[in-house]
Amino acid sequence: MSNVVSTGPLPGSRKAYRGALRVPVREIELTNGQVVERYDTSGPYTETDFRPDLGNGLPKRDRTRTHPTQLLAARAGEVTTEMAYVAARENLPAELVRDEIAAGRAVIPANVNHPEAEPMIIGKRFLVKVNANIGTSAVTSSPAEEVEKMVWATRWGADTVMDLSTGPRIHETREWILRNSPVPIGTVPIYQALERVNGDPTALTWEIYRDVVVEQCEQGVDYMTVHAGVRMAYIPLTVGRKTGIVSRGGSILAAWCLAHHQENFLYTNFAELCEVLRTYDVTFSLGDGLRPGSVHDANDDAQLAELRTLGELTKVAKDHGVQTMIEGPGHVPMDKIAENVRLQQEWCDDAPFYTLGPLATDVAPGYDHITSAIGAAMIAWHGTAMLCYVTPKEHLGLPDRDDVKAGVIAYKIAAHAADVAKGHPGAQAHDDQLSDARFEFRWADQFALALDPETAQSFHDETLPAAPAKTA
Amino acid sequence: MSNVVSTGPLPGSRKAYRGALRVPVREIELTNGQVVERYDTSGPYTETDFRPDLGNGLPKRDRTRTHPTQLLAARAGEVTTEMAYVAARENLPAELVRDEIAAGRAVIPANVNHPEAEPMIIGKRFLVKVNANIGTSAVTSSPAEEVEKMVWATRWGADTVMDLSTGPRIHETREWILRNSPVPIGTVPIYQALERVNGDPTALTWEIYRDVVVEQCEQGVDYMTVHAGVRMAYIPLTVGRKTGIVSRGGSILAAWCLAHHQENFLYTNFAELCEVLRTYDVTFSLGDGLRPGSVHDANDDAQLAELRTLGELTKVAKDHGVQTMIEGPGHVPMDKIAENVRLQQEWCDDAPFYTLGPLATDVAPGYDHITSAIGAAMIAWHGTAMLCYVTPKEHLGLPDRDDVKAGVIAYKIAAHAADVAKGHPGAQAHDDQLSDARFEFRWADQFALALDPETAQSFHDETLPAAPAKTA
Numbered sequence: 001m002s003n004v005v006s007t008g009p010l011p012g013s014r015k016a017y018r019g020a021l022r023v024p025v026r027e028i029e030l031t032n033g034q035v036v037e038r039y040d041t042s043g044p045y046t047e048t049d050f051r052p053d054l055g056n057g058l059p060k061r062d063r064t065r066t067h068p069t070q071l072l073a074a075r076a077g078e079v080t081t082e083m084a085y086v087a088a089r090e091n092l093p094a095e096l097v098r099d100e101i102a103a104g105r106a107v108i109p110a111n112v113n114h115p116e117a118e119p120m121i122i123g124k125r126f127l128v129k130v131n132a133n134i135g136t137s138a139v140t141s142s143p144a145e146e147v148e149k150m151v152w153a154t155r156w157g158a159d160t161v162m163d164l165s166t167g168p169r170i171h172e173t174r175e176w177i178l179r180n181s182p183v184p185i186g187t188v189p190i191y192q193a194l195e196r197v198n199g200d201p202t203a204l205t206w207e208i209y210r211d212v213v214v215e216q217c218e219q220g221v222d223y224m225t226v227h228a229g230v231r232m233a234y235i236p237l238t239v240g241r242k243t244g245i246v247s248r249g250g251s252i253l254a255a256w257c258l259a260h261h262q263e264n265f266l267y268t269n270f271a272e273l274c275e276v277l278r279t280y281d282v283t284f285s286l287g288d289g290l291r292p293g294s295v296h297d298a299n300d301d302a303q304l305a306e307l308r309t310l311g312e313l314t315k316v317a318k319d320h321g322v323q324t325m326i327e328g329p330g331h332v333p334m335d336k337i338a339e340n341v342r343l344q345q346e347w348c349d350d351a352p353f354y355t356l357g358p359l360a361t362d363v364a365p366g367y368d369h370i371t372s373a374i375g376a377a378m379i380a381w382h383g384t385a386m387l388c389y390v391t392p393k394e395h396l397g398l399p400d401r402d403d404v405k406a407g408v409i410a411y412k413i414a415a416h417a418a419d420v421a422k423g424h425p426g427a428q429a430h431d432d433q434l435s436d437a438r439f440e441f442r443w444a445d446q447f448a449l450a451l452d453p454e455t456a457q458s459f460h461d462e463t464l465p466a467a468p469a470k471t472a
Numbered sequence: 473m474s475n476v477v478s479t480g481p482l483p484g485s486r487k488a489y490r491g492a493l494r495v496p497v498r499e500i501e502l503t504n505g506q507v508v509e510r511y512d513t514s515g516p517y518t519e520t521d522f523r524p525d526l527g528n529g530l531p532k533r534d535r536t537r538t539h540p541t542q543l544l545a546a547r548a549g550e551v552t553t554e555m556a557y558v559a560a561r562e563n564l565p566a567e568l569v570r571d572e573i574a575a576g577r578a579v580i581p582a583n584v585n586h587p588e589a590e591p592m593i594i595g596k597r598f599l600v601k602v603n604a605n606i607g608t609s610a611v612t613s614s615p616a617e618e619v620e621k622m623v624w625a626t627r628w629g630a631d632t633v634m635d636l637s638t639g640p641r642i643h644e645t646r647e648w649i650l651r652n653s654p655v656p657i658g659t660v661p662i663y664q665a666l667e668r669v670n671g672d673p674t675a676l677t678w679e680i681y682r683d684v685v686v687e688q689c690e691q692g693v694d695y696m697t698v699h700a701g702v703r704m705a706y707i708p709l710t711v712g713r714k715t716g717i718v719s720r721g722g723s724i725l726a727a728w729c730l731a732h733h734q735e736n737f738l739y740t741n742f743a744e745l746c747e748v749l750r751t752y753d754v755t756f757s758l759g760d761g762l763r764p765g766s767v768h769d770a771n772d773d774a775q776l777a778e779l780r781t782l783g784e785l786t787k788v789a790k791d792h793g794v795q796t797m798i799e800g801p802g803h804v805p806m807d808k809i810a811e812n813v814r815l816q817q818e819w820c821d822d823a824p825f826y827t828l829g830p831l832a833t834d835v836a837p838g839y840d841h842i843t844s845a846i847g848a849a850m851i852a853w854h855g856t857a858m859l860c861y862v863t864p865k866e867h868l869g870l871p872d873r874d875d876v877k878a879g880v881i882a883y884k885i886a887a888h889a890a891d892v893a894k895g896h897p898g899a900q901a902h903d904d905q906l907s908d909a910r911f912e913f914r915w916a917d918q919f920a921l922a923l924d925p926e927t928a929q930s931f932h933d934e935t936l937p938a939a940p941a942k943t944a
Contacts, residue, residue, distance in 0.1 A: 242907045294907035295892060295900065333900075334853050334893035360849060360889035362903040362910075364881065365918060366927035370842055371885050374849045377832060381806050395910065396928060397935030409836065413843050417832035420767060421806035428767065428805075431834040435714045435766035438834075438867065446837060455838035456868060463869030
């Protein structure tokens with residue numbers, strides 16, 4: 001089991017690397033001779049002959065730097081290697097990348113201690129990105145299984161992965177994931193801090209939390225969810241809600257505030273936290289601990305009060321030279337989505353928005369990859385830079401391998417639909433290539449160009465398995 | 473096989489009938505004592521002890537009338553039994569129903585020869601409706617199997633069913649479906665007309681088509697797709713498209729026009745067709761034979777030229793007292809969806825819009841229930857009255873039972889998300905009930921309130937099967 005991860009190219013594709021920076025692409029050679037390229041997140045695992053060695057991890061990139069963070073480098077007018085890399089990856093000018101980072105409208109989450117990762121950028125001027133959550137719980141799964149979930153998620157297009165592991169093997173699991181991950185890894189440090197105090201939120205202290213953050217920074221975590229906006233004064237605003245506080249981090253910090261009757265220690269120590277993150281160029285993902293857990297609670301006073309505070313903290317983080325993005329909901333009906341983005345952009349100085357869905361309705365547990373893909377596509381069209389996926393098991397249980405894939409594909413659909421609606425350069429070319437293949441009955445090309453070639457072909461073959469049907 | 477259809481209530485639900493009109497509802501009794509009601513489309517099949525007799529069909533409702541059509545009755549100020557029924561079903565005033573029908577903004581598709589059906593209304597002031605397509609092809613399935621597909625689709629919430637059968641048993645299949653269907657049935661008569669001329673579109677005539685329409689009206693078909701807007705002059709507008717003409721009806725009529733170099737016989741004989749449909753109170757569903765088959769072709773000259781003609785035909789139909797709705801695309805990127813509805817409403821005098829999806833991107837064959845649920849939710853929010861579902865097999869093969877369910881559920885999500893975003897009276901109450909149950913860990917209630925109780929419970933039980941986990 002321990003070394004078994006998914007390898008080899010997707011059907012109809014081959015891995016290639018472009019230029020001196022060796023930027024990865026997925027090449028698809030069509031039956032009409034055309035060769036098209038896709039943005040590729042899957043790392044060396046999709047090379048034809050890659051043999052993973054999970055114990056030693058992926059090859060390491062050179063990570064020299066002249067400024068502590070990408071933000072500080074960009075402000076100094078420098079195009080770092082990482083900026084050049086993501087520019088080539090996105091087919092956009094390096095100066096645009098630099099300027100967007102300098103303005104705080106985009107981030108490159110790349111801890112200096114995570115040299116295995118391929119640089120990528122999160123910002124509304126770039127392709128909409130997708131995050132997949134994985135992680136062991138107390139009852140299930142081993143570190144190697146979590147590595148395979150990470151590999152599996154990136155195989156289908158996840159741009160970043162969050163390790164939400166809990167339980168005793170949290171450090172070891174994260175180490176396995178980081179050393180083998182071609183994409184940035186995010187975490188929620190409060191989860192590990194809570195393990196340190198045996199699950200009692202009231203026993204948390206700033207020092208315990210800070211130690212966990214330093215440990216994770218040293219390991220190479222690229223971005224961290226920090227619920228510093230859950231201020232004590234906002235907790236009463238959740239009383240009239242349908243679904244109270246649904247964010248785990250938000251609940252932990254609210255419990256701490258109420259027990260001690262003190263302001264959230266992440267808020268009061270935020271400047272020191274900035275210093276830690278700057279040292280490693282770790283990116284803040286300012287968490288929305290008061291996000292709505294139902295459409296009823298969307299855009300309410302609690303959510304918006306916290307969002308204003310996240311805007312205030314964004315300024316502090318940027319003043320410290322720390323890259324910052326902002327997390328968003330959750331559950332939002334369609335008519336409130338545009339407003340949600342507008343307020344986030346206005347109050348948070350255009351920092352990249354990173355939303356969980358949102359679910360456009362609460363009535364379909366078992367199908368929340370769909371209820372949320374609707375909201376995700378719309379919110380990304382309106383300017384969200386990265387979408388955190390939701391799987392069919394949301395609200396019901398732990399996602400397995402099939403659920404991870406279903407979640408990633410649903411979110412690649414949402415992200416791409418947004419890229420097309422935004423008129424992102426080159427986005428609609430994918431649709432046009434597939435539509436050409438469809439109109440010309442080039443079935444093999446339709447499969448190869450599909451987000452999921454395997455499912456497309458298998459559905460086709462169920463009804464019309466004969467080879468002639470694929471070329472007629 | 474022949475008499476095996478799905479019966480019995482959904483988990484946690486029971487069928488009930490309200491008032492003198494015996495309007496069907498699905499009752500859900502929650503563990504906290506609350507009893508909630510859901511709009512119910514499933515007919516007597518979800519009664520506790522219903523024993524279907526497919527050979528004799530469902531019980532027949534009384535269908536006396538004082539005016540030829542619901543439109544003419546509404547204009548005369550009359551509230552028909554059907555109007556009263558749908559008003560009770562939607563919890564809205566009967567006068568609103570009458571006024572919306574009188575204005576042509578809503579339709580009740582109810583052929584006088586389909587007394588088995590429960591009246592329902594399609595219009596933007598009412599709940600967004602969902603249609604499911606079924607039908608035999610030349611190679612697969614029997615009439616009884618199609619009846620089961622219809623029962624299955626309505627069990628999960630399909631408001632109408634279109635029978636798109638082709639092949640030799642087309643009349644017999646439709647008869648089985650009509651006699652056993654609790655929902656309105658739609659058809660595309662040109663398919664059967666084409667069978668009459670052995671599949672040669674150039675051999676079609678107005679007389680052959682008209683005979684098919686009369687036959688289907690006599691049988692009880694409630695609404696018919698008529699591609700009368702595919703005018704000869706518009707066909708050259710499709711030349712520069714990525715995907716030409718993808719509507720089967722549109723292709724047939726374009727082939728006829730080109731072969732004869734004559735105007736579409738459905739356009740030239742439209743007034744006579746109105747007379748036929750009025751006789752039975754069959755509703756027009758004016759087909760978009762030139763709908764885009766790719767996001768590239770969305771809102772192009774061909775599509776919009778046809779839409780203008782559909783507006784012209786809407787006026788003719790209404791002048792004849794015939795209820796009319798308008799079909800729409802297909803494939804439309806998110807940024808063009810609002811415009812699509814706006815033009816349809818403006819040009820077609822606010823006739824109900826009935827759209828196929830639309831797919832918001834072309835890149836995910838195998839997942840087109842999702843690519844299109846995104847577009848469907850948005851277009852319904854903007855005013856589409858009924859959504860034609862798309863299954864995961866779209867573009868790839870024929871939907872099976874699981875695909876039908878996946879398509880219906882994805883579209884119930886889209887429709888409900890739109891109802892919530894529109895602020896439709898009572899819509900968000902469903903979300904709130906489920907969110908309350910979620911917040912209070914009333915698992916059994918969450919399952920019962922879910923669009924698909926079976927899947928919600930099975931996903932939960934995979935991870936946490938023990939009974940205490942459902943009540944803790």
